[in-house]
Amino acid sequence: MTWLRALKETTRSGFTLERQRLEPLVALRAAAGLAIVVGAALALFGPAVAVSSAFGAHQAAIATFQRSWRPRPLLALASGGSLAVSTFLGYLVAGRLPLFTALLFVWTFAAGLAWALGPTVGIIAASNVAIMLVTITLPSSIATAAGHAAMIAVGGLVQAALIVVFPVRRWGAQRDALADALAAEADYARRLRQDPTASFDPEPLMLARSAAALSPRQARRRPAELHGARGVAERIRPVLASLADPAVGVPADGPERDRCRELLGAAGTVLDAAAHAIRHGEPVRIDRRIMRTLKSPDTLRILSGPPRRAVIRLVALLDDVVEEAEGEGTGEGSHRDRPPLRELLPGAVATIRGEFRRGRPVLRHAERVSVVVCAGYILGTALPLGHGYWVPMTAVMVMRPDFSQTYARSVARFGGTLIGVGVATGIVQAAHPGTYLSCALAVLCAFGMYLVTRTGYVAAQVFTAAYVVFLLGMGGEDTGQTVPERVLLTLFGGVLAMVAYAVYPAWETPRLRHRLADWLLADGRYAACVVDHYAVPAVTAKQDIRQALLGARDARIAWQDALALAIHEPVRNRGLTRVQAEAAEHALAHFGRSAMLMEAHLPEHGAPMVPAAAALSEALRRDTERAAKAVRERRPLQWDRVKAALAEWQAQDHAVLESGTALLGEALDELADALDDGRRRRNDGGGH
Known part of the structure; x- marks a missing residue:
């Protein structure tokens, strides 16, 4: 510009x-x-x-x-x-x-x-x-x-x-944050009716999570309807995506897809009603026809396999949302402890000390x-x-x-x-x-x-x-x-x-590649954590997956914030054109979404192990670290280990996981093509 x-x-x-x-x-x-x-x-x-x-x-x-x-x-x-x-x-x-x-x-x-x-x-x-x-x-x-x-x-x-x-x-800011998160989920459900692979901006969920950090005194005084709806909303998103996506959910056409659209519309209505109730402190009002659509016996007769399991889970989660919005839930684990200011002082000093580096x-x-x-x-x-x-x-x-x-x-x-x-x-x-x-x-x-x-x-x-x-x-x-x-x-x-x-500027544009590399690295860790759980199903692994997901969300929001600032800066970035940035963002969103679809179908503790998953998890970690470094240094991306691990997957008989890993491979190839295409254009003299 x-x-x-x-x-x-x-x-x-x-x-x-x-x-x-x-x-x-x-x-x-x-x-x-x-x-x-x-x-x-x-x-x-x-x-x-x-x-x-x-x-x-x-x-x-x-x-x-x-x-x-x-x-x-x-x-x-x-x-x-x-x-x-x-x-x-x-x-x-x-x-x-x-x-x-x-x-x-x-x-x-x-x-x-x-x-x-x-x-x-x-x-x-x-x-x-x-x-x-x-x-x-x-x-x-x-x-x-x-x-x-x-x-x-x-x-x-x-x-x-x-x-x-x-x-x-009272509690207006927290009410708004939680209601915005539920409303974003409702909008996502409706968009999935038309676009089964629609993207989702995680910022409302991140804000709701920040609002849920409370002191012990606040936790005792918090209204009941703010207790557990956020945690349920977090679990609804991957279920909605896995139900709508043709790769792991219902087919692209046919009666299953028609029923899926009805269910997604009904889910959006329920989530909107819960958001309105929480925002205004009112009872949840839902038309009975909506609940009949969600709980119709015909649904379970039409759907089978992973989509059928996703619908059962979706209905249970929506019931939990309504219950929490009514203020009748237990609210276990629904907030994080907010440390007092005196305990935050060392971290604040460390944060400021970290800024004393050239170019910050x-x-x-x-x-x-x-x-x-x-x-x-x-x-x-x-x-x-x-x-x-x-x-x-x-x-x-x-x-x-x-x-x-x-x-x-x-x-x-x-x-x-x-x-x-x-x-x-x-x-x-x-x-x-x-x-x-x-x-x-x-x-x-x-x-x-x-x-x-x-x-x-x-x-x-x-x-x-x-x-x-x-x-x-x-x-x-x-x-x-x-x-x-x-x-x-x-x-x-x-x-x-x-x-x-x-x-004496501090342009964000030259740092875009570093932000993109951070997001790639965070997405790779999240995907590796999910695949790890298929290799050795365990209860304790779910917390690691949760932390990796939050890291990926933070990195994505940091990238989006940086890109929004860079768009208005009067400086050109020879290392990453706007077309490249958009293509790379789409590819990484696809990468994270693929891992989320696999997370929606995690095996329970004690389920059979998938031996090829361990090799894929290690390959994801090593290749994404190497790729992140390549993004920063403007070199082509290579996924040799991941492709070799995916090739071993052919012998495994796990339909959901196989579809998810196929989507992972497509996303990584899309990212490599997006960045390599810009490199070729620069070598050919196209430039930005």
């Missing part, structure tokens, strides 16, 4: 508004917490302290809107406390430019590294730096700075207390953002416009580890600031609102920001910019600045962020 097209795409993305379900009660609760804190601080301590406390309460509320399965009160407390520490330390050296610049560099560098721990931590850390640049200008002594920091922490405490006292849609995106982001923020602060201070913190504040809030978000947020922040600052400053200069009216307008803008925060960055930024103007006007600050000055400083910050990424 050229730079011009990339800029057009990111600009369009920055100004895009999404249709999202608004949560007015949650927004009202957050705005009420802000009003309580600001009102109390204004009455007791005056406007300056009220402004500090408002920033603390505002930031704590924003933290609770981030995607996290941690309890929302904990996020509010962590955000308010960390901002209080940032403000106090910043004020201690704010009067000495060299010393404050050094502190700002260290603090921003740490905030940049925080992205390694996830977007929620990264956003909170970046916001702390941005707000600190404003709040350090408010106190006049160390004692008052400590008081301001304490009030900021109180703001976080108030928001946390309101979440506890006035919960809105998060490390480059930390280096880039810390230099830009410090340069922006010095530039803003030197400019004769006053209140130069708008420059570094803009830069730290828009910069992200990837190109597309950095550029999209830069243009969105400029557009939102232009509107928000223009309207708010016009109101201030025309109406000259007093302290209390400015406070009310600031709270109203905060409510608007909380309400639309999920619809798009540009909409939220309109209200955020107006909020800052009214809040600083309430404290008697920033009233001399005009709209052009504020917009110009914001533009400087956005341009600095965009130029910095162009000069």
Whole structure:
């Protein structure tokens, strides 16, 4: 993609508004917490302290809107406390430019590294730096700075207390994650009616699994309908695929296929009903005709062999889903223990330490953002416009580890600031609102920001910019600045962020082959684990298969995320064209699906062993490791060991396994052809 097209795409993305379900009660609760804190601080301590406390309460509320399965009160407390520490330390050296610049560099560098721990931590850390640049200008002594920091922490405490006292849609995030997983299964069942080999995106199941990680206290308080439906949904997917696929399920045509389509449609209806019930906390409502279709005796007369066994298992699993959605299941093994934060600290330190390697995106982001923020602060201070913190504040809030978000947020922040600052400053200069009216307008803008925060960055930024103007006007600050000055400083910050990424980028495109190799390696391990279970059927092997499946899903999602970022980058990858990437993705999805079909028919403990399976499992492990290395080094793929092991399979009499291994072989050949075709085109001078 050229730079011009990339800029057009990111600009369009920055100004895009999404249709999202608004949560007015949650927004009202957050705005009420802000009003309580600001009102109390204004009455007791005056406007300056009220402004500090408002920033603390505002930031704590924003933290609770981030995607996290941690309890929302904990996020509010962590955000308010960390901002209080940032403000106090910043004020201690704010009067000495060299010393404050050094502190700002260290603090921003740490905030940049925080992205390694996830977007929620990264956003909170970046916001702390941005707000600190404003709040350090408010106190006049160390004692008052400590008081301001304490009030900021109180703001976080108030928001946390309101979440506890006035919960809105309790367990809503977990309900949505589980309902989305069931709805994705329902959509998959319906697509299989038309396309028996349709692909399935595992991300909803992975999100539901993340949401199921609970502390012991949460596990005791969790609603019954959230107990076991996720585990059942995980087991339904391979059954649906094995029933629909002509290779191991019903034939492509005939009465068996017609009955299969009816069963898949009925299964989708049941899963949708369970998803709706879990999302809204209501009873499951299913038409009796749907259940009669699933449990019709005619089905067992029409189908035989593996398809018949798949239908019996599917009906049992759907009964379990309905039972769990009604809140009557046992829920055994349906959640994972969530370790407390203190136990996560060593892992977090290890994760950040792992980023200190050349070329790592998060490390480059930390280096880039810390230099830009410090340069922006010095530039803003030197400019004769006053209140130069708008420059570094803009830069730290828009910069992200990837190109597309950095550029999209830069243009969105400029557009939102232009509107928000223009309207708010016009109101201030025309109406000259007093302290209390400015406070009310600031709270109203905060409510608007909380309400639309999920619809798009540009909409939220309109209200955020107006909020800052009214809040600083309430404290008697920033009233001399005009709209052009504020917009110009914001533009400087956005341009600095965009130029910095162009000069010191962290492109995802050159790393696509490594992501593809990781996915191939993970799929190979998963397939080998499944085949191992045929060689020696054992109960304990199923846990190994589960872990290998999760690893394959993680690798697939990492590839898809990287590809989505690379599409918008203004850089060409000579090592992997877009056509190659699409073909390779299809082949690896086929590879993983083949292993999943074999998993759907795993033999029970004590079943006869399949001697050829052991050789195939070892061949899969060794050849996929060699192939992954070849993908990284742009060499042709070879599957000598796998093909030899498959040749030995001809003597085995195991129809399901033979069909599954045939699909594995086809997928590996498809992957080799996809990558080798691109290599031949480059050798012939075709290139990308």
